[in-house]
Amino acid sequence: MTADDRRRQPRLPIAASAAIETRGKFNPGNQALCSVRDVSRSGIGVETGQPPMIGQQVFLRVALDEEIHELTTRATRVQRIQGTNFYEVGLDWGDCTVEQLEFLDRVFEAVAQEA
Secondary structure (H helix, E strand, O other), rough: OOOOOOOOOEEEEEEEEEEEEEOOOOOOEEEEEEEEEEOOOOOEEEEEEOOOOOOEEEEEEEOOOOOOOOOOOOEEEEEEOOOOOOOOEEEHHHHHHOOOOOHHHHHHHHHHHOO
């Protein structure tokens, strides 16, 4: 991590498909496809053309291998990618249950075995 990096946990690059559905009183039910950029013990980074609002609860469905994981997240960062109509979105695991996050152990184990 660099001195400028404010991330709480190191991120692992990962390629996966996902769908997000916004929750809450602003813009509820808005669904969008996205691609996963990276994952950490504190959250996940995705790219999408239909970003949520910062602070908005987001229901995430992420496909890893042959499993679809359903997770309750919160948008903590939304940044437009320069020169495009896409956004980098940071989603925090803070609203997830322990059961929802069990898949992370398998993700980190798989990456460690590849290294």
